[in-house]
Amino acid sequence: MLVNSLVFLFVLVLSGEIPKEISNLAELEELNLGHNSFSGQLEMENFNISGMRVISLTFNNLSGSLQPNMCSILPNIEELYLGNLTNLVGTIPHSISNCSKLTRLELSENKLTGLIPNSLGYLTLLQILNLERNYLTRRIPNEVGNLSSLLKLDLSGNNIVGSIPTSIGNLRNLQRFNLSSNKLSSNMPPSLGNLQDLVVLDLSSNNMVGSLPQEIGNLKVVTKIDLSMNQFSNEIPREIGGLRTLVHLSLKHNKLQGSIPDSVSNMVGLEFLDLSNNNISGIIPMSLEKLQNLKYFNVSVNKLYGEIPSRGPFKNLSSQFSIHTEALCGSSRFSVPPCPTSSKHRSNRKKLLVLFLLLGIALLVVPSTFIFFWIRYRKADSLSAITRERTSYYELLQATDALSESNLIGSGSFGSVYKGVLRSGTAIAVKVFNLQLDAAFKSFDTECEILRSLRHRNLVKVITSCSNLDFKALVLEYMSNGSLDKYLYSHNYFLDIRQRLSIMIDVACALEYLHHGCALPVIHCDVKPSNVLLDEDMVSHLRDFGISKLLGEDEVIYTQKRYQHWVILHRVRLLILL
Template identity: 45%
Template sequence: MAIEAWFMQENGEDQRLPHQKNPPDNFSGGIPLEMSNLSNLEILSIPSSSQTGRIPSVVFNMSTLKVINFDDNNMFGSLPVGIYLPELEYLNLCSNQLTGGIPATFGNLTRLQVLRLHKNNLTGTYLKFLIAFETKISGVLPASIGNLSSSLQEFSVFGCNIKGSIPAEIGNLSSLEYLLLERNQLTGFIPSTIGKLKSLQRIDISINKLEGYIPLELCQLSNLGGMDLSDNMLSGSIPVCLGELKSLRNIHLGFNKLESTVPLKLWNLNDLLRLNLSHNSLSGNLPSEIGNLNIIFDIDFSWNQFSGNIPSSIGKIQSLASLSFAHNRFQGSIPPSLGNIINLQSLNLSFNDFSGLIPKSLEELKYLEHLDVSHNRLEGEIPTGGHFANFTAQSFMQNYALCSETRQQFPPCGKVHKRSRSKNVVSLKKYILPPIISVILAVTILLIVRRRKSNKYAPQREISLHLAWRRISYRELEEATKAFGESNILGSGSFGSVYGGLLSDGLNVAVKVFNLQSEQVRAIKSFATESQVLSTIHHRNLIRIIGCCSNTEFKALILEYMPNGSLEKWLYSHNYFLDMLKRLNIAIDIALALEYLHHGHTFPIVHCDLKPSNVLLDKDMVAHVSDFGIAKLFGEGESTAQTKTLATIGYMAPEYGTEGIVSTSGDVYSYGVMLLEMYTRKKPTDEMFGEEISLKSWVSHSLDENRITEVVDTNLLGREDENFSAKKQCVSSILAVAMQCLNDYPVERISMREVVAGLEKIN
C-alpha cells in the first residue's frame, strides 16, 4: 500500500494552505450535490465556514481533485467506502464531527502526501499502513497518535523534518510490526512503552537527536528482527538482555555515545547478519565467543576504544564479507586465521597498534577487494600473492618496518632476517641515531651558511617542516619535473601551479609550487596553512603529503600523484563518464573525509573551499579531498571563526559569503552544493542560474513536484532505462540528503556524520 498519510498535532496553529482564503461569513449550510458538475476542478477548499450535514459521496469521486479542505466545520457522518481520487495530494477533514472508520480504499490514494483527520470521532479504523517518505510535513508527533487504528501494522515517517519527542502513547499501537522514523529531528528519550509493541519486527529511529539510555524494554520484543538506533546521542551501555533476542538479524548502534564493554551474551546471537557498533566509546577486549556469529556477513567496530588481541576464533566466520576494526587500540599480531574467512571482501585494520608480520594466509582470500592495514607497527615483507598486487601503497603506509621487493614506496627487504633487523632498528633508534643526528644537523647548518655566502642566487637548501616528511631538494624537484616545464603542468590556480614529477627512486608525485612573485604574503600563508593541516591528518580519503621543499625563494609541497585527475574533469569532459554508483561511491568518499576532519580529529578542521576541482581520484577511482590552503584549524572549544579570505563563489555558505563566518556547517553546505552538481552536471554558476533561480531552488522545486528527471544528468537517468523507478528513487534520496545540507541556517543543517549514514544506507 503506497498511501502517504499524516495525523497532524492538535496545536491550534493556522494550517491554511498558501492558496486558501476564508470564505464569506454567510457561506454556510451543506455542500451542494451540484458541486460534482464542475469538471476539471482541482481545489475544493471550504474551511471555517460552519458547513453542516454529510459530505456528499460524489465529492470523493471527482477524479481531477488535488486538494480537499473542509477544515473546522460541523460535518458529521462516516466517510464513504468507495473513493476514486487518483490525483489527490492533500486531504484535510480535521475539526469536524465525523465518525466511523477510515475506509480501506484510502490505500488507493497513491499521490496523497498529507492526510489530516484529527479532532473528529473516528474510531476503529481499518488503516494498516501509515507512510510518509521525505515529504515536508514538519511538526511533531502528537500524543493522539495512540488513538490510531489498533490494526495499524506499519508506521513509517522518515525524512520529514519531524521534531519533538516520540510520545509514550505509541505503545498503544498493539499490532505494529514496523516503526520507521529515521532521518527526522526527534529529540528526548526513546519511550519505554515501545516494549509493549509485541508484534514489532523492525525499528529504525536512526539519524535523529535522541539521547539517554537504550531502554531495557526493547528486550521484551521477542519478534524483533532489525534494530537501527544509529546516529543519535544515545549514551550508557548496550543492554545485556539484547543477547536474549534470538530473532535479531540486524543491529546498528553506530554514531552514538555508548560506552563500557560489549555484553558477552551478544555473541550468542547465532543468526545475526549485521552488527555495527562504530563511532562510539566502547572498550574492552573481544572474546573468543565472537566466533559464534557463524552466519554474519558485516561487522563494523571502527572508531571505538577496543583493545587487546583479535581472537583467532574470528576465522570461523566464513560468511563474513566486510570487517572493520579501524581506529581502535587493538594490539598483538594480525591473526593468520583471517585467511580462513573465504568470503571476505573488505578488511580494515588501520589506525591500531598491530605488530609483527602481515599474514601470508591473506593471499588465499580470492574475493578480497579492499584492504587497509595502515598506521600500525607492522614489519616484514608485504605479501605479493592473491589480490595483494591490486592494493595501493596507501593500504600499508605509516607502519613500523614494512618492506617490499616490488613496491617502490617501501625499502627492499634484502637478506637480513626480519626479526633480528627489527631489534637492530630499535637499538639504532634508541642509542645510535641521536648523536649521529646531532652531528648531521650541525654539519648541515654549517654547509647552509657557507652555500649562502658562496652562491646567493642559487635556490637555498630546503627546511623540513615535519619530521615524517621526506627531505627533497630543489635540484631533485627540478630534475623530476623537467625543470618545471609546461608539459609537466597538471593544473594551476591563484596559489601557483602543480607539476607532475618522477623522483629518483621511481615514485610519481605531484609538486605544488607556490607563487612567491605575484602574491608573496598570500602564497606563504597558504603554504603554511596547508603544511600545518597536512601534517596532522591521516585518512584514506584525504590527499597525502610526501615531503616539502622550503626556503626564502621557493616553497613547494610534494603530494601523492592522482592519476585519474579531478572530479571536475570526470563530470564535464566529454570523453569521461561516471555512472550512478561511481558517483555515489565518490560522494561517500568525500563525506568520509569531511566527517574525519569535523568529528574524527582531536580538534575540528574546516576545509573552507570544497568543490569538484579540489577532489582528486586515484587509480582505483577512490576520492581524495585536497587543497587546504585556506583551511581553518579550530582550538579547543571553538566552533566558528571569522575570515576575510573568500572561497569559491557558488559553493560558499550564506554566512560565509556575507559575514566571513566559517564553521563545519559551512563545509556541509559546500558539500550539499557539490552533491547536487554531481547528479545534475550543472555548476552553481551555470548561466541558467541567477537572481530568480539557483541550483538549490531548481533541484528543490523538482523534488517537490516529483519531477527530478528534468534536473538529473541525462546520462544517468532515462525512462527507457532498466529499473528506471528504482534508479529514480535512488537519485531522489541522494538529492534529498543534499537538500538537508543546504539549509540557510547553519544550526539546521545536518552533520557530516548524518550525511555519511544517509548515503551509506542508500548505497
C-alpha cells in the same frame, strides 16, 4: 465510500494539506502518501478509521508531534511510516505500547528528542524499529530485549549514552543491528554472540571500550561488521576467523594491540579489511594470501614489521591496498625497502623445500587429481559461457543495498529478485536462490546449463553470476516495465491491440527458437504471464528456466511432433490470456 486501499498516491508531488475527509473512508485499510509535498500539521484524527492497518507519510513537509492518544485513534495499526518529515518534534509517547499490533515503526530522520520509552518492550509483534538520525538521548531500555520478533533495529545517529543492554542477546531473530554514531561508552556485551541470524552489525563512531568478546565468532551468517572509530583495546580474538561468510570488516581507529590472528585467513568471503590506525604489531601473516576475494586492505598507521605477502590478492597491488608502515619490507611496488638478503635466502630455502615436498605429493596423486579437475572443469564449463568474470558477493550487496526489502521486486518458488545498480550505472535484476530449499541448487544449475547456449532477443539476458557454497545468484538484465502479469490482471495498466499482438509474436518467437533454433531443443515447462518481462520499449522477454528441460539427442526425434503440438497449444493459451 467502500475504499480499502490508497497505496498508489506516493511520488506524485501532491501538495497542500492532507484532507480531513479521508476519515470518511470507513473501509480504508492502507494509505500511502509518501514522497509528496503535503504540508501543515500532522493530525492523526484525519486517519480516525478503525480498520486502518498501514499509514505511510514519509518524505513530506509535515510538522507536529506524536500525539499521546495516537494509538486510541489507530487501534489496529500494523505499519506506521513517519520518516523524513520536515518538522516532527517532541518525544515518543509512552502510550505507543497501546499500538499492540505494530509490526513496523519507521520514525527516522526527524527531530524527536527525549528518551526511548521502555514501554516499547510491549510491542512483541514488532519486526522493524527504525529511529535513526533523531536527537534521542539517555540509555537503551532493557525492555528492548522483549521484542522477540525484531528483525531490524536501527538507532544510529542519535545521542544515546551508556551501554548496550545484555538483554539484546534475547533478540534471536535479529538480522540488522545499527547503533553507529552515538555516545555509547561501555564494553561490547558477549550476549551479542547469541544473535546467530545477524547479517549486519554496525557499532561504529562511538566511545566503546574493552576487548572484543570471543563470542563474536558465533555470528556465523554475518556479512558486515563495522566497529571502527571506538576505543576497543587488547587483541583481535582468533575466534573471528570462524566468520566464513564475512565480507566487510572494519576495525580502524581503535586501540587494538597484539598481532593479526592467523585465523583471519579462514574468512574466505572477505573482500574489505581495514585495521588501520591501531597499535597492532608483528607481521602480516603470509596466510592472508589465501583471501582470494580481498579487494580492500588497509593496515597503515600500526606497528607492523617484516615482509609483506606478495601472492594471492597482494600480487596485483591496487590503490585499494594501503599497507605503508616504516618497518615493513618487500617488493618495490609496495613503496617499501627490500627485505634483508639473509631473510630472502631463508625464504628461498623454505620455498625450495616446500617445492620438493609438493612435487613428491604430486607424483602420488596426479592421476586422481587430473580426473577430479577434469570432472570439475566440465561442470564449470556450463557457467563459463554465462560469464567470463563473475560479480562478487560484496558488489551485489552494494548494488542492492544489502538485498534490502525496498529493492525487492519479486519472489518465486526458489528465491527472490532484487533491483540493483552496478558501479558502472547499469540497472540489474539479481535473482537470489534460496539455498534452504534443496530444489534451488538444481534450479540454479539448470538455468546455467540452459542459458549458456541460448542467444535470442526475446530471452532475458544473463549478465553474470555469483556462486559459492552459501550464495548463488544470477545477474539479469533489468526490465523496467515489469511482467506481463500486471498488465493482464491489474486495472492500472492497459495494453492496446497492437501491443498485445507484438507481445504474442515475441513470445512465440522465443518458443520457436527454444524448440527449433537450438542444437538441442529446450522445453521451458513454465510459460505464464509472470514469466514474460517487458523492457522499456515493451519488447517481451521470456525468463525463468529453473524447471526447464534440455532434451538429449535420443529424445529429439521421438518427441518432435509432440513439441509442435505443445508450441501451438501454448501460443493459443497465450493469445487467449492476451
